[in-house]
Amino acid sequence: MARMLAFIIMLIPALMAGAGIKFMRDTLFGKLVAPIPWLWLQFILGIIFLVVGLGFFAGFLLHRDRKNGKIPPKVKG
Incomplete structure (x- = not known):
């Protein structure tokens, strides 16, 4: 259930970015x-x-990458 919730949470900004691209494309046309x-x-x-x-x-x-230790110390900030 937690994975499904995480997927939905990540789907919302992806759809939002897609709508932004569509709005800009429609404006150009x-x-x-x-x-x-x-x-x-x-x-x-x-x-x-x-x-x-x-x-x-x-x-x-x-x-997520910071939490898993995949970010080099130079970028950690």
């Missing part, structure tokens, strides 16, 4: 997604979703 009124706002939301999603995933991996 000039297609406006329904609840967002302006293209520039859609692009900004896409960047935010992408950065937050990837940042959460990268932070999780860094935390």
